[in-house]
Amino acid sequence: RRWAGRPDALGAAAGRVLACRGGVQDREPVLAALREAVRGEGPDATTLWTLVDGAGRLGITCAAPVLRHVYRETASSHLRGRTARALAATDPSFAAGLAVECLWDCEESTREIAARHAGTGDSRVVERLRRLAADPAEEAEVQTAVRSRIGPEEPAV
Incomplete structure (x- = not known):
């Protein structure tokens, strides 16, 4: 959890671990990692898969705008499906x-x-x-x- 705030590869990896294994107390660092991955790597980054899943699993409702962006912009039909699942869990307008x-x-x-x-x-x-x-x-x-x-x-x- 301490590493999740780091602005390097270790911090990004910590964010992905929290997306997979973290609890509700980890929503903020998972959301930050999701935003950073979209900004830094774009909507087709393979690192998004676990972060998108984690946003849905943790019910991070304020991630919905980022998830909608990923859904609209990714070229990956598989990532689009995972994003749809996360949106179903986080976006009341889904x-x-x-x-x-x-x-x-x-x-x-x-x-x-x-x-x-x-x-x-x-x-x-x-x-x-x-x-x-x-x-x-x-x-x-x-x-x-x-x-x-x-x-x-x-x-x-």
Whole structure:
């Protein structure tokens, strides 16, 4: 924990360790490490993976703007999925915002997160959920997530 504030590679590594193993008392240094990684290495940095996961695991709500930036700017579909999972845990606007976009993502894990969280007040969302549930080529996890929210002929919950 003492090392997490250092402005060098050891400090960055300490931030990643806290993201993986730290507790709620470590939210601030994990957020600082996340911000520094985005600023210093960009939205495609491999170091972001553990920091994004940690922000979600620790429920760092004030990380949502940084996480939204990573989601929008990364070229990695896998990092985008991990970021969506973190946003679901930290961003109160996720259900009405990026979760809707995630329903059309190329990664099944991202679509699954979206299927669990996307707000159903928008008719496009309800229609997309129904299409995902009926698509025989869709991954089982996505279909299960959709069906946990809506039945084949029932209105959205």
